[in-house]
Amino acid sequence: MAPIPKPPADPQDNPDAYVGLDADGAERLARERGWSTVRSLPPGAIITMEYRVGRLNFEVKDGQVARAWKG
Template sequence: MAPTQDAQDTPDGYVGLDAEHAERQAHDRGWSTVRQLPPGAIVTMEYRAGRLNFEVRDGTVTRCWKG
């Protein structure tokens, strides 16, 4: 399933949300893969359509980006 292209579903809209709620919301909006990462995690640089990445600190999304 392709990610939602709705302008109201931008990655910045997930920042500040509880990580579990944010992940459910992202899946409900069509993101096929949601990745929760700790601050400073080393990740590969390949871009994957349909993936949303969350940086999570203390159970809250502090950063979010596509791919």
């Protein structure tokens, strides 16, 4: 019998650590820490709600990360 595949995991990183950083620097740091996808969004953007392993979302206001969350 074939082994059960193990799904990939998110990097062990706290999204709250990005709040207050400039958007470009936060994206570079997130990629260095292992996030495969980093998505920057304006406040109030309409987005899909599917969860994607390895994706970090930033809400960017005036060039700074105002909120960050996984998926």
